[in-house]
Amino acid sequence: MSASAKEQFELWKRETEEKLKRFPERKDKFVTSSEIELDRLYLPEDPDDSYLEKLGFPGQYPYTRGVQPTMYRGRFWTMRQYAGFGSAEETNKRFRYLLDQGQTGLSVAFDLPTQIGYDSDDPMSAGEVGKVGVAIDSLEDMEILLEGIPLDKVSTSMTINAPAAVLLAMYIAVGEKQQIPSQQLAGTIQNDILKEYIARGTYIFPPKPSMRLITDIFAYCSKHVPKWNTISISGYHMREAGSNAVQEVAFTLANAISYVQAAIDAGLDVDDFAPQLSFFFNGHNHFFEEIAKFRAARRLWARIMKERFGAKKPKSMQFRVHTQTGGSTLTAQQPDNNIVRVAIQALAAVLGGTQSLHTNSRDEALALPTEESARIALRTQQIIAHETGVADTVDPLAGSYFVEHLTDQIEYRVLEYLDKIEKMGGAVAAVEQGYMQREIHQQAYETQKAIESGEEVIVGLNKFKIEEENRPEILRVDPALEQKQVEKLQDLRRRRDQEKVNTTLTRLKEAAQTDENLMPYILESVKAYATVGEICGVLREVFGEYRAV
Amino acid sequence: MKKQKIRVLVAKPGLDGHDRGALVIAQGLRDQGMEVVYTGLRQTPAQIVAAAIQEDVDCIGLSCLSGAHNQLFPEVVRLLKEEGAEDILVVGGGVIPAEDIPFLEEKGIARIFTSGTSIEETARFIRDHVKKKLNDGNGANSLQTPQKIDHIGIAVKSIDEALPFYRDALGLRVQGFDSVSSEQVRVAFIEIGDTRIELLEPTDPNSPIARFIEKRGEGIHHIAYRVEDINQKMEEVKKQGYSLINEKAKPGAHGSIIAFIHPRSTAGVLTELCQPGDVSDGGGKYDE
Numbered sequence: 001m002s003a004s005a006k007e008q009f010e011l012w013k014r015e016t017e018e019k020l021k022r023f024p025e026r027k028d029k030f031v032t033s034s035e036i037e038l039d040r041l042y043l044p045e046d047p048d049d050s051y052l053e054k055l056g057f058p059g060q061y062p063y064t065r066g067v068q069p070t071m072y073r074g075r076f077w078t079m080r081q082y083a084g085f086g087s088a089e090e091t092n093k094r095f096r097y098l099l100d101q102g103q104t105g106l107s108v109a110f111d112l113p114t115q116i117g118y119d120s121d122d123p124m125s126a127g128e129v130g131k132v133g134v135a136i137d138s139l140e141d142m143e144i145l146l147e148g149i150p151l152d153k154v155s156t157s158m159t160i161n162a163p164a165a166v167l168l169a170m171y172i173a174v175g176e177k178q179q180i181p182s183q184q185l186a187g188t189i190q191n192d193i194l195k196e197y198i199a200r201g202t203y204i205f206p207p208k209p210s211m212r213l214i215t216d217i218f219a220y221c222s223k224h225v226p227k228w229n230t231i232s233i234s235g236y237h238m239r240e241a242g243s244n245a246v247q248e249v250a251f252t253l254a255n256a257i258s259y260v261q262a263a264i265d266a267g268l269d270v271d272d273f274a275p276q277l278s279f280f281f282n283g284h285n286h287f288f289e290e291i292a293k294f295r296a297a298r299r300l301w302a303r304i305m306k307e308r309f310g311a312k313k314p315k316s317m318q319f320r321v322h323t324q325t326g327g328s329t330l331t332a333q334q335p336d337n338n339i340v341r342v343a344i345q346a347l348a349a350v351l352g353g354t355q356s357l358h359t360n361s362r363d364e365a366l367a368l369p370t371e372e373s374a375r376i377a378l379r380t381q382q383i384i385a386h387e388t389g390v391a392d393t394v395d396p397l398a399g400s401y402f403v404e405h406l407t408d409q410i411e412y413r414v415l416e417y418l419d420k421i422e423k424m425g426g427a428v429a430a431v432e433q434g435y436m437q438r439e440i441h442q443q444a445y446e447t448q449k450a451i452e453s454g455e456e457v458i459v460g461l462n463k464f465k466i467e468e469e470n471r472p473e474i475l476r477v478d479p480a481l482e483q484k485q486v487e488k489l490q491d492l493r494r495r496r497d498q499e500k501v502n503t504t505l506t507r508l509k510e511a512a513q514t515d516e517n518l519m520p521y522i523l524e525s526v527k528a529y530a531t532v533g534e535i536c537g538v539l540r541e542v543f544g545e546y547r548a549v
Numbered sequence: 550m551k552k553q554k555i556r557v558l559v560a561k562p563g564l565d566g567h568d569r570g571a572l573v574i575a576q577g578l579r580d581q582g583m584e585v586v587y588t589g590l591r592q593t594p595a596q597i598v599a600a601a602i603q604e605d606v607d608c609i610g611l612s613c614l615s616g617a618h619n620q621l622f623p624e625v626v627r628l629l630k631e632e633g634a635e636d637i638l639v640v641g642g643g644v645i646p647a648e649d650i651p652f653l654e655e656k657g658i659a660r661i662f663t664s665g666t667s668i669e670e671t672a673r674f675i676r677d678h679v680k681k682k683l684n685d686g687n688g689a690n691s692l693q694t695p696q697k698i699d700h701i702g703i704a705v706k707s708i709d710e711a712l713p714f715y716r717d718a719l720g721l722r723v724q725g726f727d728s729v730s731s732e733q734v735r736v737a738f739i740e741i742g743d744t745r746i747e748l749l750e751p752t753d754p755n756s757p758i759a760r761f762i763e764k765r766g767e768g769i770h771h772i773a774y775r776v777e778d779i780n781q782k783m784e785e786v787k788k789q790g791y792s793l794i795n796e797k798a799k800p801g802a803h804g805s806i807i808a809f810i811h812p813r814s815t816a817g818v819l820t821e822l823c824q825p826g827d828v829s830d831g832g833g834k835y836d837e
Contacts, residue, residue: 112563112564112565112566112615113564115564116564116591118564123593124564124591124593125564126620126621127563127617127619127620127621128563128564128565128615128617131615131616131617132565132615132616196566199566200566200567201565201566201567201568201590201591202564202566240567240569241567241568241569242569242573328569331664331665332663332664332665333665365644365664366644366646366647367616367644367646368616441569441572441573441576444569444572444573445572445573445576445577448573448577448668452667452668452669461665471646471647471648474646474648476646477616479619548589548590
């Protein structure tokens, strides 16, 4: 072992000992069925400087082998199933069910009007209320959504982007009512607007004011909500839109670089906000490429943060990632086959070292998941965790010639993309020119042609087809829900202190015209029961709206 | 307005932002030879219908993955009817449960393409049904095709000067001469196979033929197609967006009924539709 490798190895051992004092591992010892005892970590015969540079030790720069020293021997990844549909009451029931079933974190799906900043009674919302997630118009809905859920014990992820500040403010306000200070709240807001322009479509404002809202959240949370992940920089949706693995990593990191730069430009210190950045990847089909993707992304991010942005805190350099299995890989044909796809994709994410995981339900190509399908999806993760033993040693595939080659290749190709995007003026400029959009669309079209020609086989779709008789049971959102939600909202408008709403909204509007941090003003409006649509409406007036290229 | 290619509007109704499928299908249909317009995200049914009419499309393809299809798709069909544009074929796709398909079809969506449908299959359906819709609109089962070229009209300054070429050099038989006072024209018919050449000579400097010669010189003036039912044929071409010079068919030679299609919609060729009359002799007089 080279001298520096030895030094790092000793450091890892010390850190592990420290960690074990506070967080013991799941078991005293880990053994196989044949009583072979498993070490925490396996290393090359003679770790040299090149090993150190590329892989290092888990929990140490460049984090290729994982962001924690003991990884899943200490604690499994967080099993976090994205859920939400219909009314706040119904979703609250599903949340409690999932927590009862052993889920360890919440993940809120909002309906499209909420995500695009329209109230349920807005004409633009017609037909969409409560469809792809829960309808939240005001703090009152949020109170119902989180009723009976101890916000100091669970962490909550919210898939919300353009109006992220509004929903975060509502969460903080509910916490206050539960007597939980914002310092103790844990969770994530997606808050990643660039990928909305590229792939997901729930943008509201143009890039510049959107970036400002994001850096306002970074600044506010670093002081007031320190355990919150202020952003979940997402490759997931770009992958769903058709990108390949390299593009997923490259465009995610390009966007991440833009956020970090924007925050630095806004006067923040990199180590003040960077520990709260998190990521979101897709778990796709190519098993080994997927594993390599996570490892390459960790190494790339650590280097970018250290070398480019001069980060000093280890947490600023750690690529912490949530994974969801690939929705677009699922087929409407022979839907039970999707359980198998999800299991393999989830296994790749775990072998890649994800921090949390959502496993898709078998029926997602048909509709929202039924309770039974959602349970099977969660059980899939539990089987991987408890029955397969893959979590019993850290980064088990390290040192595979093949996996290390793929990791290096992904890193190399991502760097080429990053260079290209840099030359275009960074991710914001590239998005405005439609560059990523075109790259992804081209890839999606190639994939479609390959599937239609049969060059790419999708089991049950273009090969091994059967006549299907039984259509599985699916979940339906009550069509009467929209009307009920509209009535509830109009009732709230009658009951609340309208003068207070007007005052807080006026103050928000004035602040939006200055450089002031908007979070306190949004929080104030939310507490006065101003609605998502009203708050976003005020900001629309000041910021204008984005029109797609 | 020349209409050879099928025109399709690919639209995203509602707030759904998933446009991978819409974009892939748009490019796929283009590669299949259609002209495709994509609306972009977040279109209301009213915006989609307005765009479809403005873009003069034959088909609207709706894509929705948010579950709002049962509200949004039928609304598009309803508004098309309201605008008198129900001849536009409406198809849809996205995440749509099988149970919803009969409802949507009943509401006038011609076909729902669920996940896994190939581009080719989609294109074939659109091609077949756009054609069928055009015909159904006329209450007939198929397009009425002209049986033959009735005659080719050639504008000449003087029949006397032009005729010897056909009669003496080519050796064709002259069927007869005539004049149409309303058109201020004198004509000669020359037989060739089972069709004819019609020489047109202006009898007044302000006649349409005189103006034609003044503008473009002597030469081919129009092609006349023989049709069985001129009113049906006129409806058919009108439906497909070609402009008729005569809103109503008018009497032509030998008891025939005729109508002209404007050359601006037919690549510069003045086209005559001609339904033969019962009188079939060659020496009859022109009617008004």
